[in-house]
Amino acid sequence: MTVSQRLRPLRMRLLMLLxxxxxxxxxxxxxxxxxGITTYSVAGAHYxxxxxxxxxxxxxxxxxxxxxxARLGVVTGKGLADLIxxxxxxxxxxxxxxxxxxxxxxxxxxxxxxxxxxxEIFGIPKFISVPVVAVIVxxxxxxxxxxxxxxxxxxxxxxxxxxxxxxxxxxPDWTHVAAQTxxxxxxxxxxxxxxxxxIIGTTIAPWMQFYQxxxxxxxxxxxxxxxxxxxxxxxxxxxxxxxxxxxxxxCASTLFVHGLRIESAGDAARALGPLAGTHASTxxxxxxxxxxxxxxxxxxxxxxYVVCEAFGWEAGVDRSFGEARxxxxxxxxxxxxxxxIVLLPLKSxxxxxxxxxxxxxxxxxxxxxxxxRLVNDRDLMGRWVNGRGINVLSWxxxxxxxxxxxxxxxxxxxxxxxxxA
Amino acid sequence: MPFVxxxxxxxxxxxxxxxxxxLDDLIASTGGNLPHPPIVxxxxxxSRGTLLIPLCDIAVLLAPAIALSKPIESVAPYQPTxxxxxxxxxxxxxxxxxxxxxxxxRVNDLELxxxxxxxxxANVDIGGLGLMRRLGVARTAETVAGRFGRSVASGxxxxxxxxxxxxNQPMRLKVPSDKIADLHPADLAEIISDLSRADSSKLxxxxxxETLADTLEEVEPDFQxxxxxxxxxxxVADVLGEMAPDEAADLLAELSDDRSEELxxxxxxxxxxxxxxxxxxxxxxxxGLMNSEYVAVRPDLTAAQAIAYLRExxxxxxxxxxxxxxxxxxxxIGVFSLQDLVLAKPKTPxxxxxxxxxxxxxxxxxQDSLAQAIAKYSLLALPVVDDEGKMHGIVTxxxxxxxxIPTAWKKRLPHMYR
Numbered sequence: 077m078t079v080s081q082r083l084r085p086l087r088m089r090l091l092m093l094l095x096x097x098x099x100x101x102x103x104x105x106x107x108x109x110x111x112g113i114t115t116y117s118v119a120g121a122h123y124x125x126x127x128x129x130x131x132x133x134x135x136x137x138x139x140x141x142x143x144x145x146a147r148l149g150v151v152t153g154k155g156l157a158d159l160i161x162x163x164x165x166x167x168x169x170x171x172x173x174x175x176x177x178x179x180x181x182x183x184x185x186x187x188x189x190x191x192x193x194x195x196e197i198f199g200i201p202k203f204i205s206v207p208v209v210a211v212i213v214x215x216x217x218x219x220x221x222x223x224x225x226x227x228x229x230x231x232x233x234x235x236x237x238x239x240x241x242x243x244x245x246x247x248p249d250w251t252h253v254a255a256q257t258x259x260x261x262x263x264x265x266x267x268x269x270x271x272x273x274x275i276i277g278t279t280i281a282p283w284m285q286f287y288q289x290x291x292x293x294x295x296x297x298x299x300x301x302x303x304x305x306x307x308x309x310x311x312x313x314x315x316x317x318x319x320x321x322x323x324x325x326x327c328a329s330t331l332f333v334h335g336l337r338i339e340s341a342g343d344a345a346r347a348l349g350p351l352a353g354t355h356a357s358t359x360x361x362x363x364x365x366x367x368x369x370x371x372x373x374x375x376x377x378x379x380x381y382v383v384c385e386a387f388g389w390e391a392g393v394d395r396s397f398g399e400a401r402x403x404x405x406x407x408x409x410x411x412x413x414x415x416x417i418v419l420l421p422l423k424s425x426x427x428x429x430x431x432x433x434x435x436x437x438x439x440x441x442x443x444x445x446x447x448x449r450l451v452n453d454r455d456l457m458g459r460w461v462n463g464r465g466i467n468v469l470s471w472x473x474x475x476x477x478x479x480x481x482x483x484x485x486x487x488x489x490x491x492x493x494x495x496x497a
Numbered sequence: 498m499p500f501v502x503x504x505x506x507x508x509x510x511x512x513x514x515x516x517x518x519x520l521d522d523l524i525a526s527t528g529g530n531l532p533h534p535p536i537v538x539x540x541x542x543x544s545r546g547t548l549l550i551p552l553c554d555i556a557v558l559l560a561p562a563i564a565l566s567k568p569i570e571s572v573a574p575y576q577p578t579x580x581x582x583x584x585x586x587x588x589x590x591x592x593x594x595x596x597x598x599x600x601x602x603r604v605n606d607l608e609l610x611x612x613x614x615x616x617x618x619a620n621v622d623i624g625g626l627g628l629m630r631r632l633g634v635a636r637t638a639e640t641v642a643g644r645f646g647r648s649v650a651s652g653x654x655x656x657x658x659x660x661x662x663x664x665n666q667p668m669r670l671k672v673p674s675d676k677i678a679d680l681h682p683a684d685l686a687e688i689i690s691d692l693s694r695a696d697s698s699k700l701x702x703x704x705x706x707e708t709l710a711d712t713l714e715e716v717e718p719d720f721q722x723x724x725x726x727x728x729x730x731x732x733v734a735d736v737l738g739e740m741a742p743d744e745a746a747d748l749l750a751e752l753s754d755d756r757s758e759e760l761x762x763x764x765x766x767x768x769x770x771x772x773x774x775x776x777x778x779x780x781x782x783x784x785g786l787m788n789s790e791y792v793a794v795r796p797d798l799t800a801a802q803a804i805a806y807l808r809e810x811x812x813x814x815x816x817x818x819x820x821x822x823x824x825x826x827x828x829x830i831g832v833f834s835l836q837d838l839v840l841a842k843p844k845t846p847x848x849x850x851x852x853x854x855x856x857x858x859x860x861x862x863x864q865d866s867l868a869q870a871i872a873k874y875s876l877l878a879l880p881v882v883d884d885e886g887k888m889h890g891i892v893t894x895x896x897x898x899x900x901x902i903p904t905a906w907k908k909r910l911p912h913m914y915r
Contacts, residue, residue, distance in 0.1 A: 153695025162590050165590060296695070388623065
C-alpha cells in the first residue's frame with residue numbers, strides 16, 4: 077500500500093469533518109456577538125474572576141442544548157420551527173414564535189448597539205453609523221450570496237483570538253484564576269444574579285437553536301455523518317466558552333484590578349491594552365464591529381425564515397418582493413425597528429446590550445422545554461431519543477434557570493430581600 | 498361544512514349520556530382510491546388510553562357534544578387497517594404538495610363534507626383564514642378585514658389535488674402517488690426546489706428513472722449534483738443514460754473527478770463514450786454544448802425510406818426537427834426538415850429536396866456566435882462540424898440561448914437555508 081493509499085482514509089475522514097463543520101463553529105462564533113462580548117467584559121470588569129466557576133457548567137449546558145438541536149435536525153431533517161408546528165400545533169407555535177420574534181428584536185437592537193458602540197470608538201456618531209450600516213446589511217443579504225457573506229465573517233472572526241492572546245499577555249496569576257474557577261461563590265445581589273442570567277442568555281441564546289438546526293438541515297446531514305456533527309458541535313461550543321472566559325480574564329486583570337467599571341465600549345477596549353497597547357481600542361472596535369455586523373445580518377434573516385417556515389408563507393431571498401411579502405416584511409421591519417430603537421436617546425448602549433441578553437436568559441427555559449418535548453418523542457426521533465442521563469441533566473438545567481429568573485425578578489422588585497452573602 | 502379544527506376537542510358521550518372522552522383525531526380510509534376519502538372512525542382520548550370508535554356508532558357528529566348511538570359497552574372498537582389516514586396526526590400542520598398549484602404548502606385546516614349521512618374529506622385549507630380559525634380568531638379577523646373592505650385569504654385545495662410528502666406518509670399506509678409522476682418535469686422540479694433536502698431525496702426516490710432524468714434536466718447542474726449526492730451510483734448511472742448526453746455531461750462536470758469516472762464506468766459503453774466525447778470540449782464551446790444524438794441519413798435514401806428509418810431510430814435521438822444528410826465519410830452535405838420530408842413524394846431521393854447550403858458551427862465556436870447564428874437563421878438546431886466538414890453533433894436552440902437569456906425558469910440551487 078502506498079503512502080497516499082494509507083493516508084486516504086485519514087484524508088477522507090478529515091474531509092468529512094471539514095465538510096460537516098460549519099454549523100457548530102459558526103454558531104459558536106455568532107455566540108460571541110455584540111451582546112456576548114459586552115456581557116463577558118462587564119462580568120470580568122465588575123466581578124473579576126467571580127464568574128469563572130460558572131463557565132464550565134455553562135459550557136456543559138451549551139453542549140447539551142446544541143447537541144440536542146443538532147440531533148433533532150439530523151434525525152428529522154426539519155427545522156425547529158417546522159417541528160414545533162408539526163408536533164405541537166398552531167397555537168403553541170404562534171405563542172413561541174411571537175416570543176421568539178420579540179426576543180430577536182431585542183437582540184437585533186443589541187447588535188446595532190454594538191455597531192454604534194464600536195464605531196463610536198472611531199468617533200463616528202451613532203446617528204450616522206447606524207442608519208448607514210442598517211442599509212448596508214439589508215442590501216448585503218438581499219443582493220449578495222449568503223455563503224460568501226458567511227465565509228467573510230467567519231474569517232474575520234479570527235479577531236476573537238486576540239482576546240485569548242490579551243488574556244494571556246495580561247499575566248494574570250494563573251493559580252489564582254484556577255482557584256477562583258474551582259470555588260463557587262455566589263453573591264446574592266441583584267447585579268450578580270442578573271449578570272448570571274445574562275451570561276447564560278448570551279451563551280445559549282434561543283435564536284441560536286433555530287439557526288443551528290436550520291443550518292444543519294440545509295447541509296442535508298445524515299445520521300451516518302452524525303458523529304462528525306457531534307464533534308463539530310462540541311468543539312464549537314468549547315471554543316465559544318473558552319473565548320468568553322478569556323474575555324472575562326482579560327477584563328478582570330486590567331479593569332477589575334483598578335476598580336474600573338464599564339460604561340461604554342471604550343472602557344472595554346482598554347482591556348486589550350496588554351496586547352495591543354495604543355491600538356487596543358482599534359482592535360477591540362474591529363472585533364466588536366465584525367461580531368455585530370455578522371449577527372445583524374443573519375439574525376433578522378433567520379427570524380424571517382423561521383416564521384415563514386412555520387406558517388407556510390413564501391420565504392427566500394431569491395424570491396421577488398411581491399412573491400414573499402411577509403418574509404421581506406419581517407426582515408425589513410426587524411432591521412428598521414432594531415436600528416431605530418438604538419437611535420433613541422438611551423442612557424447607555426452597554427445597558428441596552430445587556431438587557432437584551434438577560435431577556436434571552438429568561439426566555440431560554442421555554443425553548444428548552446419545547447426541545448425536550450420534541451427530542452423525547454419516539455415517533456419523531458426513533459431510537460435517537462434522549463437517554464435518561466441527558467434528560468436528567470437537561471431538566472436540572474431548566475429548573476436551575478427558572479429558579480435564577482425567579483430570583484432575579486424577586487431581587488429587582490424587593491432589592492433588599494437577601495442580605496449581602 | 499365542518500372543519501377538523503372545530504371538531505377536535507369536543508366531548509364524546511354515549512347513548513346513556515355517560516362521558517367517554519374527547520375527540521382527538523379522525524381516521525379516513527384511503528383504500529378504494531376515492532377522490533375524497535370517507536371518514537371511518539374517530540379517535541377518542543380517555544383518561545386511560547385512546548379508543549377507536551367506528552363512524553357507524555356515531556349518532557351525531559355536528560353537535561356541541563358528539564353522541565354515540567349505543568352505550569359504550571356495546572361499541573366494538575374499530576380495527577386499524579393499512580389504509581388508515583389519521584387526519585390530525587398525519588395531515589394537519591404538515592407540508593403537502595399541491596398538484597394544481599405546483600407548490601409545497603402547509604395544511605392549516607381540513608374541511609369535511611357530508612353526503613348521504615356519511616362524511617368525506619373534502620378540502621385542505623392552506624389559507625390565512627384557516628390559520629385564524631385554528632387560533633380561534635377567524636371571526637374577529639373577518640370583521641376587521643371587512644372594515645377595510647377586504648377579505649382574509651381563504652385558500653382551499655380539493656383533496657384529490659393533494660399529495661402527501663413521501664417523507665410524511667405513515668409507514669403502513671399505502672397511498673398511490675401517481676399524481677406526482679403525472680406532473681410535468683418542470684413542475685416537479687419547481688416542487689422539489691421548495692422541499693428540504695430530506696424530503697426532496699425521498700420524493701426523487703419514488704420516481705422512475707425516466708421521470709427522474711427528465712426532472713433533473715429541469716434544474717441547474719449544481720442543483721442536480723446536490724440532488725444526486727446521496728443516490729447509489731448504479732441508479733445515477735441509469736439516470737445519466739436516460740438523460741440527453743449534453744445534460745449528462747454538464748452534470749458529470751459538476752461532480753468530483755473520482756465520482757464522475759466511476760459513474761462513466763458504470764454507464765452503458767456507448768452512452769459513456771458519447772458523454773466522454775462531449776466532456777473533452779470546453780464547456781462554453783459548441784463542442785461542450787452539443788448533443789450527439791441526432792438523425793442522419795445517406796443521400797440516396799428516398800423520402801419513404803427516410804421516414805421508415807426515422808421510425809426505427811428516432812427513439813434514440815432526442816430531437817428530430819431536422820434530419821441531416823451525410824456521406825460515407827460523415828461529411829455533412831445537406832439538411833431537411835420534417836416538413837420537407839412529409840411533403841415530398843415518397844419515391845423522391847432526399848438529395849433532391851435537401852437544402853445544400855447548411856448553416857454550421859465549428860467545434861470551438863463560442864456560445865455567443867452560436868446564439869447569433871440561431872437567431873439570424875431562425876433555427877431550432879445548429880449542426881456542429883469539424884474542420885473537414887464531418888458532423889459531430891447538434892446544438893439545440895435552448896442550449897445556445899441558455900446563457901444569453903437568463904434561464905430564470907430553470908431551478909437554481911437553493912442557497913442560505915433555501
